[in-house]
Amino acid sequence: MARKMLKDGEPDLNKGAEEGTNFDFDLFIIGAGSGGVRAARFSSNHGAKVAICELPFHPISSETIGGVGGTCVIRGCVPKKILVYGASYGGDLEDARNFGWELSENIDFNWKKLLQKKTDEINRLNGIYKRLLSNAGVKLFEGEGKIAGPHEVEVTQLDGTKLSYSAKHILIATGSRAQRPNIPGQELGITSDEALSLEEFPKRVVILGGGYIAVEFASIWRGMGANVNLVFRKELPLRGFDDEMRAVVARNLEGRGINLHPRTNLTQLIKTEDGIKVTTDHGEELIADVVLFATGRAPNSKRLNLEKAGVEVDKTGAIVVNEYSCTNIPSIWAVGDVTNRMNLTPVALMEASHFANTVFGGKTQKPDYRDIPYAVFSIPPLSVVGLSEEEAVEQTNGDLLVFTSTFNPMKNTISGRQEKTVMKIVVDAQTDKVLGASMCGPDAPEIVQGIAIALKCGATKAQFDSTVGIHPSAAEEFVTMRSVTRRVTGSAKPKTNL
Numbered sequence: 001m002a003r004k005m006l007k008d009g010e011p012d013l014n015k016g017a018e019e020g021t022n023f024d025f026d027l028f029i030i031g032a033g034s035g036g037v038r039a040a041r042f043s044s045n046h047g048a049k050v051a052i053c054e055l056p057f058h059p060i061s062s063e064t065i066g067g068v069g070g071t072c073v074i075r076g077c078v079p080k081k082i083l084v085y086g087a088s089y090g091g092d093l094e095d096a097r098n099f100g101w102e103l104s105e106n107i108d109f110n111w112k113k114l115l116q117k118k119t120d121e122i123n124r125l126n127g128i129y130k131r132l133l134s135n136a137g138v139k140l141f142e143g144e145g146k147i148a149g150p151h152e153v154e155v156t157q158l159d160g161t162k163l164s165y166s167a168k169h170i171l172i173a174t175g176s177r178a179q180r181p182n183i184p185g186q187e188l189g190i191t192s193d194e195a196l197s198l199e200e201f202p203k204r205v206v207i208l209g210g211g212y213i214a215v216e217f218a219s220i221w222r223g224m225g226a227n228v229n230l231v232f233r234k235e236l237p238l239r240g241f242d243d244e245m246r247a248v249v250a251r252n253l254e255g256r257g258i259n260l261h262p263r264t265n266l267t268q269l270i271k272t273e274d275g276i277k278v279t280t281d282h283g284e285e286l287i288a289d290v291v292l293f294a295t296g297r298a299p300n301s302k303r304l305n306l307e308k309a310g311v312e313v314d315k316t317g318a319i320v321v322n323e324y325s326c327t328n329i330p331s332i333w334a335v336g337d338v339t340n341r342m343n344l345t346p347v348a349l350m351e352a353s354h355f356a357n358t359v360f361g362g363k364t365q366k367p368d369y370r371d372i373p374y375a376v377f378s379i380p381p382l383s384v385v386g387l388s389e390e391e392a393v394e395q396t397n398g399d400l401l402v403f404t405s406t407f408n409p410m411k412n413t414i415s416g417r418q419e420k421t422v423m424k425i426v427v428d429a430q431t432d433k434v435l436g437a438s439m440c441g442p443d444a445p446e447i448v449q450g451i452a453i454a455l456k457c458g459a460t461k462a463q464f465d466s467t468v469g470i471h472p473s474a475a476e477e478f479v480t481m482r483s484v485t486r487r488v489t490g491s492a493k494p495k496t497n498l
Contacts, residue, residue, distance in 0.1 A: 010364055011324045013169075021151075021168075025051045026360070028153045028167035030145035030304065033070020035336035035348035036173035037129055041136040042356035050138045051165060053145040053155050057126055059119065060193045061177065063303060064144065069122070069129045071175050071337075072345040078125065079118045079196045080216060084377045086114045087223025091256070091379065095415035109224055111201035118196070146305040147172075150331045154305075169331055169359055172304065172319060173352065176297040176337035181208065185269030188276050189291040192217065202226055202290035206278045208266050209294030210237035212376040215249065217292055219379040222258050229286055231261040238376065241438075242388035244404070248422045248440045249382050255419055256379065266291075299338045316340060323366045325355050333359070342369055373452035375445035380419065383448035386436030386455050392426045393488060399429040400488040401461070403481040409442060409474055423477050425461070429487065432460040437478065447475045 027043050029036045032054035044050045057067030059075055067074045093107055133140050143157040153170060155163045178191035190198075192213050205221050207214050210232030222228045230237070230253065236246040237253070237260075254260055261280065268279045269291055278286045299318040306313060312320040312328045318340035321327055325335050335355055336348035347367070354365040373385035392400050403425040412419055421441025427434055437451045454464070469476025 011322075011326050011358065012330060013359055023151065023168045024165045025049050025139075025167040027051070027169045027171060028145075028165055029053070029171045029173060030147075030153065031070070031173035031175060031300075031336075031338075032068040032129070032133070032140070033173060033175050033336065033348070034072050034345045035175075035352040036070070036171070037068070037133060038349050039171055039173065039335065039352035039356050040133060040138045042353055043360045044136040044138050046356060046360035046362075048360045050136075051141060051167070052133065052138055053141040053143055053153070055144060056142055056158060059122065059197045067126055068133070068140070069126050073125045073129065074122050075193050075196055077345055079122055080192075080220075081377060082118045082121060083114070083196070083220045084216065084223075084379065087220045088379055090223040090225065091417070095411065095417055098415045109201075111224070112199075115197070144303070146303065147309050147311065147332070148305070150309045150329050167331075169333060171355065172301075172332065172334040172338055173336050173348070174300040174304065174338045176340075176343065177300045178293070179296050179298050180293050181266070181295050183266060183268060185271075185276075186293070188269040188271055189293045191293055195290075195292055198290065200289075202288070204275060204287060204289045205229065205292065206231060206266075206276075206286050206288040206290075207292045207294055208232075209292075209296075210234055210239060211294060211296070212238065212378075214292070214294035215253065215376055215378045217294065218253060218258050219256070219377075222256055223379055227259075228257075229259045229261060229288070231264045231266060231280065233263065233265055235262050238382070241376075241382070241384065242424065242436075243390060244424060245382055245384070245388075245422065245438050245440055248420075249376070249378055252380060252419060252440065253378065297337065297343070299340050301338055314340075324358055324364075325351050325367070342372065344372070344374055347372060371452060371455045373445075373448050375448070377445070380421070380440060380442050381444045382438070382440040383444040384436070384438040385448055385452040386434070387426060388436060388438070389424075389426050389488070392428075392435045393490075396428060396435070396490065398490050400435070400490075401427040401429050401484050402486050402488060403427065403461075403483070404485040405477045405481050407474075407477065410472060411442070421474055421477075423474075423481070425464070425478070425481060427461045432462055434459050434461055434464060439478075441474060443474065447478070450475075451478060 026048040027050045029052040032052050040050050040052045054068050055066035058065040141155050143155045146154050148154040151166050180186050204227050206229045208231050218228050218230045238246045265281045267281050270277045275287045301317045319334040321339050325333050335351035337343045351367050357363045357365050371386050375383040405423045406420050409421050423439045426436040464479050467479040469479045
């Protein structure tokens with residue numbers, strides 16, 4: 001039988017598998033997080049015989065425990081968002097008084113009650129994900145999966161027994177793990193895993209890091225009444241985001257009572273009778289009940305035995321893949337954070353869907369990373385899509401038009417809260433195409449998700465302007481920004497030292 005002719009770059013799905021070879025499964029997936037479960041279900045729906053393995057469930061992960069649903073569902077996006085909702089009520093209760101609500105001065109917050117509700121929800125979701133796999137006809141193994149060869153996976157079960165299975169294709173979707181800084185006393189700190197399951201509410205918190213996890217937990221704990229110190233190395237938090245919007249987030253954090261320590265690092269943690277004494281590289285000392293390390297995540301690849309099959313990894317441990325998510329071994333694939341491409345749950349879902357369609361659906365697809373929206377669930381949140389102003393200057397040749405709108409949300413005019421909403425649109429001056437949009441303010445993620453559709457369709461500023469707004473709403477500002485805030489020449493250089 002003649003082999004199908006391949007276009008340049010397309011994966012050869014039969015390479016490495018001898019004709020007539022019988023495998024236990026068409027696909028064996030290591031890791032049942034968002035990406036793994038999506039790939040399993042879609043591949044099974046395409047007619048593939050699929051198996052997946054995952055570590056036993058626990059809210060706090062380790063090398064030997066995890067759970068179906070993965071980081072996002074069990075110890076990431078979902079429980080975090082539940083705590084953000086809980087923390088948001090703190091400010092809402094303050095604002096309610098000017099809307100006529102007569103509230104007692106002493107309003108108690110029950111951390112343990114919220115934590116139990118959070119745990120109940122992730123247990124429910126863990127069960128739902130298991131049922132999704134079962135209903136799709138996917139075989140689930142509970143245990144640790146490792147690569148035993150280009151077409152072989154070894155699963156170590158809970159009782160220590162080892163099972164070996166062959167598969168025409170292997171997909172690795174093991175995600176990433178939180179990292180700790182190498183400083184004296186680092187064992188006294190916690191990561192985001194433990195932060196979502198603390199038995200006691202911390203009244204004094206020091207957070208090391210300036211990324212979205214650090215900013216979100218600062219907002220959560222401050223909203224619940226804690227004293228929060230946020231320590232980060234740059235001048236502004238959220239490196240990589242639009243500089244103007246970073247400054248807005250920093251102002252909002254300070255406005256909510258969070259103590260910012262820019263251009264600062266931690267050098268030591270010491271246990272004392274009064275708590276954990278934290279020393280900074282400026283000689284400052286802080287006392288905390290909890291020290292959170294939000295200093296990044298690393299690909300979860302160390303225990304996969306990748307060298308057995310010769311799978312290539314980079315210096316961070318990320319599995320190296322091509323544009324179709326295939327490794328240097330044609331039968332082994334990888335999606336999600338373990339590849340360290342764009343580490344977002346919806347991106348892992350996209351990569352997994354395209355993998356399944358390519359390998360089993362007869363439709364060759366590669367992920368498109370352009371105009372992917374994302375959000376920081378600070379209070380209030382920040383959400384962006386497309387290019388930041390700095391990225392646009394770097395990537396385009398011509399001039400840019402920048403439109404901004406800063407206003408007091410209607411709710412704040414009554415509550416008296418001094419907190420502005422800021423919106424921004426970056427436009428290519430020559431083509432009128434909208435290159436990026438961002439918003440910091442209430443409901444930003446809900447609004448920007450809609451804007452993302454417009455950018456994906458290649459919308460122009462004229463099309464934004466011709467759209468009728470919904471009144472009264474904050475969202476209508478995106479279609480009523482008529483005046484150019486500034487014109488940036490193509491030779492301008494973006495700020496890179498913040």
